[in-house]
Amino acid sequence: MNSVADAAGAAFGLIVVADPKLVGIVLLSLRVSVTAVLIGCVVGLPLGAAIAVNEFRGRRALIVILNSLMGLPSVVVGLVVYLLLSRAGPLGALGILFTPTAMVIAQSILITPTLAALSRQVVGDAWQEYREQLRSLGETRLGAAPTLLWDLRFSLVTIVLAGFGRAASEVGAVMIVGGNIDGVTRVMTTTIALETSKGDLPLALGLGFILLFIVLALNACAYVIKETAQRRYG
Amino acid sequence: MTAGVDMRAPLSLLPLRLDQVVFEVGTRRIIDGVSLRLDPGARIVILGPNGAGKSVLLRLCHGLLAPTAGTIAWNAAEVAGGARRQAMVFQRPVLLRRSALGNVAYALKLAGVPREQRRERAVEALRKVGLEGQGRHSARVLSGGEQQRLALARVWALRPEVLFLDEPTASLDPGATHEIENVISALHAAGTTTVMVTHNLGQARRLGDDILFLHQGRLLERTPADRFFKHPSSSEAATFLEGELPW
DSSP states (O other): OHHHHHHHHHHHHHHHTTOHHHHHHHHHHHHHHHHHHHHHHHHHHHHHHHHHHOOOTTHHHHHHHHHHHTTOOHHHHHHHHHHHHSTTSTTGGGOOTTSHHHHHHHHHHHHHHHHHHHHHHHHHHHHHHHHHHHHHTTOOHHHHHHHHHHHTHHHHHHHHHHHHHHHHHOOHHHHHHHTTOTTTTOOHHHHHHHHHHHTOHHHHHHHHHHHHHHHHHHHHHHHHHHHHHHHHHO | OOTTSOTTSOOOOOOEEEEEEEEEETTEEEEEEEEEEEOTTOEEEEEOOTTSSHHHHHHHHHTSSOOSEEEEEESSOOOTTSOOSEEEEOSSOOOOSSBHHHHHHHHHHHTTOOHHHHHHHHHHHHHHTTOGGGTTSBGGGSOHHHHHHHHHHHHHHHOOSEEEEESTTTTSOHHHHHHHHHHHHHHHHTTOEEEEEOSOHHHHHHHOSEEEEEETTEEEEEEEHHHHHHOOSSHHHHHHHHHSOOO
């Protein structure tokens, strides 16, 4: 028990003095996951909305696949991206394996289905309510998707956060495609895994606290945004 | 086409002709062989008991539903992808999470009105329904009556030739109902043909010139309003009038 208390104390010490190594790891984590979330939003949200408002052959199958992909194991994504980006792979010539770019790609692939599946659900429910009115006004299905996304923007905040949470907390994909190289591709989760196995608990624990804090702070923000918006916009 | 007619002016949408229109869901026949003609300038009210097919008939006319059999033909077809020249107001208006003004401007955008004209036309439409002070307010936090007036402003801005109304005051108090009726009358006075479904017989008297009485999907009679309420020609309508409360 003492070792845990000591580690926690040391962890707070690292946070308080803003240990440069710790700060670097945190910033890289945020950069990778935030970029992945942005890419995931640009692809996933319109995709989800388009599936929600359109009727086409294979729609049900696509929805089932998307929903299943939400549970995609991150190590599998890491493995596939690794094979694609490795020297012998089809995209090996890019030479981006073991770089933050590779990590962004892996995390984007990991969370895009989540963002698409959840936004499909939210937009689809709203579409039932809006459909007649929008069609009456002459809105096309193509135009309805962005209209609905904008109208549901406050509900989508929660979905985007779910995507961020998944990206920031996964360890398998970034470990495989990033390689956990000190100072280059080492992020919070990979560091925690590594330092724990090395027995360096203060750094691992400090990062754990920060990771928790970031997720907590973001969720608090999202909650406040949603509450305020609901009061203002109904 | 007669000489002297402005060739740029589009042909009137009306008359609208329904010929033996049938609408079925599965094996259930909801509209059963309805034929009617709708001429410009009319104020039509559709009456009938619940489940008679009134709302479905409106949606068929408006193009939200396609008939299973029969034809629905406008005098001039609307251009596919072009601005709609007919509009509909629903029992519960669906308003977007933006300002009242933004909701009207959105409809104008869909109608292809250039951006620089939208604001002016939206402000004008809000003024017509008495919401000029609420333009910047969020549409979804307005009261029920104000929301329905906003829905009418959205329609007004589009200047439709025909307006379908599906129980527009069903969930409103008498004061709000009165305001909505005033707006509908003003819209008609401005040249819009109105077709309304209502359960409010007082409203049918006030806003209807012609009553269409629908029963089990069939159009049993079309009678001028004053005669309908005194001497309906079908026994079903007589029974309906006896059963309905007269406000």
